[in-house]
Amino acid sequence: MNGVPADQDERARDEQALDETMRALAEPRRRAILRLVAHEELAAGEIAAAFEVSRTAVSQHLTVLKGAGLLVERREGTRRLYRARPEGLAGLRDFLDEAWTASLDVARRLVEADRAQLVGGGQEVRDAG
Amino acid sequence: MNGVPADQDERARDEQALDETMRALAEPRRRAILRLVAHEELAAGEIAAAFEVSRTAVSQHLTVLKGAGLLVERREGTRRLYRARPEGLAGLRDFLDEAWTASLDVARRLVEADRAQLVGGGQEVRDAG
DNA sequence: CGCTAACGTTAGCGCGAACTGACACTCGAA
DNA sequence: TTCGAGTGTCAGTTCGCGCTAACGTTAGCG
Numbered sequence: 340m341n342g343v344p345a346d347q348d349e350r351a352r353d354e355q356a357l358d359e360t361m362r363a364l365a366e367p368r369r370r371a372i373l374r375l376v377a378h379e380e381l382a383a384g385e386i387a388a389a390f391e392v393s394r395t396a397v398s399q400h401l402t403v404l405k406g407a408g409l410l411v412e413r414r415e416g417t418r419r420l421y422r423a424r425p426e427g428l429a430g431l432r433d434f435l436d437e438a439w440t441a442s443l444d445v446a447r448r449l450v451e452a453d454r455a456q457l458v459g460g461g462q463e464v465r466d467a468g
Numbered sequence: 469m470n471g472v473p474a475d476q477d478e479r480a481r482d483e484q485a486l487d488e489t490m491r492a493l494a495e496p497r498r499r500a501i502l503r504l505v506a507h508e509e510l511a512a513g514e515i516a517a518a519f520e521v522s523r524t525a526v527s528q529h530l531t532v533l534k535g536a537g538l539l540v541e542r543r544e545g546t547r548r549l550y551r552a553r554p555e556g557l558a559g560l561r562d563f564l565d566e567a568w569t570a571s572l573d574v575a576r577r578l579v580e581a582d583r584a585q586l587v588g589g590g591q592e593v594r595d596a597g
Numbered sequence: 598c599g600c601t602a603a604c605g606t607t608a609g610c611g612c613g614a615a616c617t618g619a620c621a622c623t624c625g626a627a
Numbered sequence: 628t629t630c631g632a633g634t635g636t637c638a639g640t641t642c643g644c645g646c647t648a649a650c651g652t653t654a655g656c657g
Contacts, residue, residue: 354496361490361493361494361499362494362644364490364494365490365491365493366644366645367483367487368645370486370490370563373567374567374570376574377567377570377571377574378574379577380574380578382603383604383605384602384603384604392645392646392647393646393647394604394605395606395646395647395648396646396647398604398605398606399606399644399645399646400645401605402605402606414653414654416603416653416654416655417602417604417653417654417655418602418603418604418654419604419605422571422574422575422578423567423570423574423575424571425567425568425571425572425575428564428567428568428571431564432564432568434499435557435560435561435564438502438503438506438554438557439554439561441503441506441507441552442506442551442552442553442554445505445506445507445508445509445551446551446552446554448508449551495615497615511633511634512634512635513632513633516634521615521616521617522616522617522618523633523634523635524616524618524634524635524636525616525617527634527635527636528614528615528635528636529615530635531635543624545633546624546633546634547624547632547633547634548633548634
């Protein structure tokens with residue numbers, strides 16, 4: 340089951356989810372917010388008090404983070420408590436591991452090709468694909 | 469050696485480096501480029517041919533990725549070959565692991581607090597900090 | 598009901614960033 | 628040195644996004 344349209348759709352969906360995660364985490368303040376609620380559950384007001392921007396801005400950041408699945412919201416009276424959602428980082432974790440291993444692999448292959456070139460004396464070595 | 473100004477500077481430097489990494493990876497095309505050069509070393513023209521945007525745009529993307537330390541450039545005649553640089557992902561890897569473990573920890577503590585509340589019958593349990 | 602606290606939402610503004618097109622540069626070959 | 632291939636760089640435009648201010652909403656109290 341490789342290369343079928345259903346697999347393409349799944350790939351596209353993963354990419355879209357990863358894109359949302361990355362765009363959410365690309366903002367320094369959103370990373371700071373995530374760090375806060377990763378250590379303890381906090382109310383929107385408490386989170387906003389930790390920064391020097393308006394509560395409106397923080398609320399929008401919380402909306403983005405929640406939309407990316409990086410946060411979960413729990414209501415308690417008029418207050419809204421937020422905490423980090425570890426599973427939201429799974430997609431990014433997969434991407435990172437994949438890129439990491441692939442990068443190490445291409446580096447290893449280049450070293451081998453370079454060594455082969457030194458031994459063989461300039462033969463064709465760039466056909467590895 | 470904790471909490472001293474030198475540590476703050478190091479923290480700030482790490483955050484800035486992480487910010488550059490995240491902003492570079494926030495762009496879908498840049499992630500696609502990184503995937504390409506993570507599997508094999510490619511020239512700028514070959515990379516550009518893989519997308520439907522102008523070579524100018526791809527060149528700018530390559531500049532950003534190189535600036536973030538995610539790519540290395542190697543010149544061969546008029547061609548410029550690029551390949552992924554695994555160490556550039558180290559900072560993001562650290563952030564991810566930290567956020568992951570912290571999120572799991574706060575989730576575990578909340579479950580314990582909830583269980584204690586069920587057993588104790590509504591006693592004060594939200595002082596865990 | 599009126600009132601307040603705690604939030605989210607909308608409209609509008611300003612900045613940064615991604616894209617295109619034109620130009621400049623650097624090799625290698627004739 | 629003249630030419631073409633392969634790339635980087637510089638304006639200029641468009642567009643997304645983070646911010647603020649004002650308004651709307653919901654929960655709890657008297």
